Amino acid sequence: xxxSDDEVEEDETEWKSxxxxxxPSSLASASGPRVDRTAEPIPAAxxxxxxxxxxxxxxxxxxxxxxxxxxxxxxxxQKYIVVTCNYVARDQGVTKLMSVTHAREKCPxxxxxxxxxxxxxxxxSYKVTELLMSHxxxxxxxxxxxxxxxxxxxxDTRLAETPESSNFTFKGHVSxxxxxxxxxxxxPRLVMGSHIAAELREAMHSKxxxxxxxxxxxxxxxxxxxxxxxxxxxxTSLLPENVSNIMGCLASLRKVPGVGHQTARRLQALGxxxxxxxxxxxxxxLVKEFGGPSAQRLKNLALGIDDSPVTPTGAPxxxxxxxxxxxxxxxxxxxxxxxxxxxxxxxxxxxxxxQPQTFRLTIRRYAATNKWFSRExxxxxxxxxxxxxxxxxxxxxxVVQLVPLAMKLFHKLVDSSAAFHLTLINVxxxxxxxxxxxxxxxxxxxxxSSRRIQCQDDSSQRGGPFMDHQFHAHSLTSQDSSQKxxxxxxxxxxxxxxxxxxxxxxxxxxxxxxxxxxxxxxxDKSDSKLKNPLPPNVDPEVFRLLPEEIQKELLTPIYANSLxxxxxxxxxxxxxxxxxxxxxxKSFTGSENASDVKEAVDDSCPPDRQGSVDAGExxxxxxxxxxxxxxxxxxxxxxxxxxDVQMELMSEWKQENPVLKNSxxxxxxxxxxxxxxxxxxxxxQENNLLKYFKPS
DNA sequence: AAGCAATAG
DNA sequence: GGTTCTATTGCTT
Numbered sequence: 035x036x037x038s039d040d041e042v043e044e045d046e047t048e049w050k051s052x053x054x055x056x057x058p059s060s061l062a063s064a065s066g067p068r069v070d071r072t073a074e075p076i077p078a079a080x081x082x083x084x085x086x087x088x089x090x091x092x093x094x095x096x097x098x099x100x101x102x103x104x105x106x107x108x109x110x111x112q113k114y115i116v117v118t119c120n121y122v123a124r125d126q127g128v129t130k131l132m133s134v135t136h137a138r139e140k141c142p143x144x145x146x147x148x149x150x151x152x153x154x155x156x157x158x159s160y161k162v163t164e165l166l167m168s169h170x171x172x173x174x175x176x177x178x179x180x181x182x183x184x185x186x187x188x189x190d191t192r193l194a195e196t197p198e199s200s201n202f203t204f205k206g207h208v209s210x211x212x213x214x215x216x217x218x219x220x221x222p223r224l225v226m227g228s229h230i231a232a233e234l235r236e237a238m239h240s241k242x243x244x245x246x247x248x249x250x251x252x253x254x255x256x257x258x259x260x261x262x263x264x265x266x267x268x269x270t271s272l273l274p275e276n277v278s279n280i281m282g283c284l285a286s287l288r289k290v291p292g293v294g295h296q297t298a299r300r301l302q303a304l305g306x307x308x309x310x311x312x313x314x315x316x317x318x319x320l321v322k323e324f325g326g327p328s329a330q331r332l333k334n335l336a337l338g339i340d341d342s343p344v345t346p347t348g349a350p351x352x353x354x355x356x357x358x359x360x361x362x363x364x365x366x367x368x369x370x371x372x373x374x375x376x377x378x379x380x381x382x383x384x385x386x387x388x389q390p391q392t393f394r395l396t397i398r399r400y401a402a403t404n405k406w407f408s409r410e411x412x413x414x415x416x417x418x419x420x421x422x423x424x425x426x427x428x429x430x431x432x433v434v435q436l437v438p439l440a441m442k443l444f445h446k447l448v449d450s451s452a453a454f455h456l457t458l459i460n461v462x463x464x465x466x467x468x469x470x471x472x473x474x475x476x477x478x479x480x481x482x483s484s485r486r487i488q489c490q491d492d493s494s495q496r497g498g499p500f501m502d503h504q505f506h507a508h509s510l511t512s513q514d515s516s517q518k519x520x521x522x523x524x525x526x527x528x529x530x531x532x533x534x535x536x537x538x539x540x541x542x543x544x545x546x547x548x549x550x551x552x553x554x555x556x557x558d559k560s561d562s563k564l565k566n567p568l569p570p571n572v573d574p575e576v577f578r579l580l581p582e583e584i585q586k587e588l589l590t591p592i593y594a595n596s597l598x599x600x601x602x603x604x605x606x607x608x609x610x611x612x613x614x615x616x617x618x619x620k621s622f623t624g625s626e627n628a629s630d631v632k633e634a635v636d637d638s639c640p641p642d643r644q645g646s647v648d649a650g651e652x653x654x655x656x657x658x659x660x661x662x663x664x665x666x667x668x669x670x671x672x673x674x675x676x677x678d679v680q681m682e683l684m685s686e687w688k689q690e691n692p693v694l695k696n697s698x699x700x701x702x703x704x705x706x707x708x709x710x711x712x713x714x715x716x717x718x719q720e721n722n723l724l725k726y727f728k729p730s
Numbered sequence: 731a732a733g734c735a736a737t738a739g
Numbered sequence: 740g741g742t743t744c745t746a747t748t749g750c751t752t
Contacts, residue, residue, distance in 0.1 A: 396733095408734085
């Protein structure tokens with residue numbers, strides 16, 4: 035999940051007082067013509083960019099799903115790795131990407147929740163993006179737990195409406211050594227940005243129950259760099275005066291966003307290890323190594339200059355599903371794994387509502403010579419005749435059509451007449467086309483009308499009168515490429531691009547107001563609610579045991595929606611059975627005959643005494659569920675299954691008697707469950723994109 | 731359009 | 740640096 039240096043916390047946070055003045059002249063070029071700051075009004079061409087970063091996101095999601103996990107050391111497990119953990123666990127020495135064995139040594143009471151199924155994280159992630167988008171369309175996602183927001187226009191609007199007398203001090207921290215009142219007077223736009231950031235963080239907390247950090251600066255690079263200065267759940271603003279200070283404090287070039295391992299290695303080969311080294315290195319020499327554009331970009335990054343615009347992300351451009359394992363070496367096993375992956379991916383594709391034009395299979399082969407992180411892939415068009423099946427809901431039909439296709443690609447990759455050893459398989463749909471206007475139009479007319487200002491100018495609207503530009507742009511790019519100019523990526527088009535150019539959104543002033551509402555009224559209007567009864571699956575006894583504050587939180591509408599009812603309706607319902615199918619009937623992850631994988635996963639976490647169990651049992655029916663769930667069976671989802679299915683599963687688990695089914699043509703367990711889940715929850719999910727952008 | 735490398739969380 | 744499970748962009752063919 036993470037690159038493990040989210041933990042830098044303290045090492046870069048002590049900003050030195052030394053103000054190195056070799057940079058400002060170049061900085062001036064980033065913010066337009068040199069202007070005497072003291073004499074002139076603040077240049078309007080200055081962007082205000084926010085970066086949001088949720089605190090240990092996966093752990094937060096799990097603690098919302100199961101509040102009993104609050105206050106206990108919690109880790110999120112994928113295979114034999116603790117990919118992330120909450121702060122209680124961190125206090126006891128658990129870190130991201132630590133092996134389960136090592137984590138348990140550090141923290142014997144560590145509670146582990148399996149996080150291999152990303153459904154809930156993905157859903158919550160998009161709720162965050164969507165919440166931000168309800169204030170301005172310029173929101174760019176970075177992974178599941180970070181967002182950039184360009185609030186330049188909001189700042190301008192508010193500043194114009196703000197009387198002189200208003201309190202003008204920064205919200206949150208300011209990374210600067212200057213005194214606070216001087217800073218605030220000199221940087222009203224950043225001050226305003228810090229107020230907006232605080233409001234948005236508060237909205238995330240009150241509406242979604244999530245906490246996180248924010249960085250406020252004049253570009254994405256800087257906003258991201260400062261956002262983690264004070265963790266958790268705090269925000270910090272960066273003043274332009276302090277830019278070179280910040281950059282100089284970075285421990286290494288690797289810490290510069292955009293400089294990965296390879297780039298860092300090549301830079302090191304040139305003798306460059308610190309940010310300062312790169313700042314002072316002759317551009318011409320850099321060009322020899324990296325070529326013109328890359329060299330300039332690198333140099334700019336080292337100086338804290340980043341012209342890249344906040345590019346609205348919109349709906350995802352590809353959906354993929356993958357699984358890693360110790361070893362797969364037979365074609366039969368490959369086929370079953372592919373079928374398993376495709377089942378859940380096709381289901382996701384169906385809920386998305388778009389139709390994929392291309393399909394890709396990728397593998398990772400084991401190689402003793404430690405080259406085994408590289409992947410190989412083959413792709414092909416999705417046959418026209420099965421495209422409509424995605425929207426028609428017969429997902430099993432799609433799977434049976436797709437499996438042979440996938441196997442064809444597999445045989446392009448692997449000579450199965452020789453021995454092979456795979457450690458990962460990934461299936462991916464891309465080139466997603468929006469079709470079947472029905473669901474899409476209702477989506478927009480009902481909930482997204484205000485977002486249509488996303489469209490650039492009216493002339494650029496093609497591909498359907500009802501289509502929101504956001505999805506239009508991302509899904510139809512290939513066909514209307516003419517003068518599209520859509521979300522610009524041009525690195526050259528600095529600040530001016532995001533304001534002046536007709537290409538980028540939010541030209542219409544009156545519409546702008548709809549978005550950039552400056553008062554809190556916007557915040558409250560989503561769910562005006564009913565008295566909240568406990569959701570049916572919450573044990574009232576357990577509920578009473580929770581801290582009062584948690585109880586209150588749970589009774590707010592947002593929780594009423596996202597608690598157990600979530601696992602009943604929509605995606606969760608359909609994905610949960612597949613998880614159980616994986617564990618109970620498939621050969622690799624759950625049952626005896628995959629001893630190597632079982633070893634890897636279960637040795638450190640015996641199936642009978644999993645941390646997640648304790649929490650799970652409390653949710654419902656302690657008496658009946660006296661045994662332990664297998665790993666990553668969601669107890670809440672389980673509890674909502676028909677009783678007979680529950681019994682069947684329990685007897686399976688108790689006997690540790692895998693349902694051995696070798697017929698690859700059908701998957702009785704899965705399809706049966708998938709159907710059963712659809713009925714009780716929400717009456718079958720419409721094909722739409724609400725999954726990504728429905729207002730909570 | 732295909733395949734991969736690099737970067738990101 | 741790699742472990743997991745994604746997702747995006749840009750280079751090369």
